[in-house]
Amino acid sequence: NPNPNPNPNANSNLNLNPNANLNTKAFKEWALPRMQRIASELRKRHPTTPLLAFPRGATYSLPQLQACGYDCVTMDTATPRAQTRAALQTAAAATAPPAGHVSSVQGNLDVKLLQRTENGGADGLGDEAIVRAAVEAMLAELGPQSLIANLGEGLTGKEDPKLVQTFIDTVHEVSESMIAKEAAVAQA
Template sequence: MSAPIISETFPPLKNDLILRAAWGQKTERVPVWLMRQAGRYLPEYGEFKEKNKVSFFEMVKTPSMACEITLQPIKRFDLDAAIIFSDILVIPQVLGMGVEITEGKGVVFDFLLETPDDMKKLYADTDVYRELNYVMEAITLTRHQLQGKVPLFGFSGAPWTLMKYMIDGSASAPLPKARKWLVTYPEASHQLLKLLTDKIVDYLSGQIKAGAQILQVFDSCAGELGPNLFHKFALPYLKDIAYRLKEQMSLQKLECVPLVVFAKDTHFATEELTNSGYDVVSLDWTQKPTHVRNLAGGKVTLQGNLDPCMLYAQKDELIKEVQNMLKKFGTQRYIANLGHGVHKDVDPENVKVFVDAVHKYSEEINESM
């Protein structure tokens, strides 16, 4: 089953700043968005959830709800992109693993992969476009509801990060069972990572067809691998996703959309990531902007990397940090963001300060040049 290519039916885009930045084109100011910009830190999100008495995945799986939540930060802040309200764990779900996210408990799986024999429980032949059609519907609905105000991000978890959740059950398990798999069952690990890669490519291709205008691959657990395991079990699959998506865009005559990779804590692989086939490399807050600029050599756009904790700072201190970040990254081939997601207890007013400061001071820098 394939999705119709319907992008020509969408309202015309009014703000293409983030797309121009991603493609390396000149921008009059730095575009800005935030990872986890729709969610628990917004009072309207809590009010929506309480009013509708719904669980997290009920909201994800109801296109009208996912659309409304996606739009909440766009209505509140002068952001340059929306990102569809969903979760990276929808892929393990359609592979047959029950997953819930609950207050107090976090992520709860109905079973985890203990040995390679458990891979037989996975629905390897599942059609992710059909099974995740609610995401596609949410993307299409949101594109229309945005009325062209800003572009819409689609996204997926990366193979290694999804594998870690499927084995460890969380991003911070007490024992490194997933890393143990890599060294104990290398063949089975590659088999699982290949399966996940295939599903991710199908999933992200479907998101383009549904109307996503830019895509991000989240490898949030990448840094725990270290150089050797990352280069063997993560980087090849990240590169394969980028290559195959660009191939699909060409072969299926899909809209050509920029690809963003976020591999957290991978200081040891920065240069390799800038050569991995992605148009944008997103950085966590522990990376040095000037160092990465030198490594990238103008080949890719950079994204990031304010420490999310700076959103707790006083207004003047936060503005100084934004100014410092802009000076180090420069105002071209750059997308401002945090170095990870927004923390749930952040004051939304500080998000506004951050967003507005990026725009104001990047415009001033451009005008002075």
């Protein structure tokens, strides 16, 4: 039997493995219509509540979710930052209001950077200087505005509190500096 699925009516595009990601076709067929409905229904019931979507493993869909009306879209660690920002702006410019807004983004620092390692950062992880450099790179690519600086995945419980604090402090310091520079340029 080439189809081991006991349900002969099951759609072969739908993978029920919780660790698998939907391919583009399956996402458009199965997830996107439901995400549109969720956004529409929530917007009707709670018109002033910001909506956030995190399509883990399907961040290729962020412009489509933006068009659904999500105010913020979350990037996992595999999402290219600058390319995502550009895609969201391009998609918004091509879409008539009210869906023509540009969503904020959330993410996407790798949580592994916040885990202390045995070799003191020699592997590129678990060091304050490495965390600072990674945050600076993230902010350089995404900018400080319309950004929820966050992790690309959730905390695992293995994070060093000092490295988490370095992440938070660096986000504040660097974004405040970037915003001040933007304001100075705007006033000039």
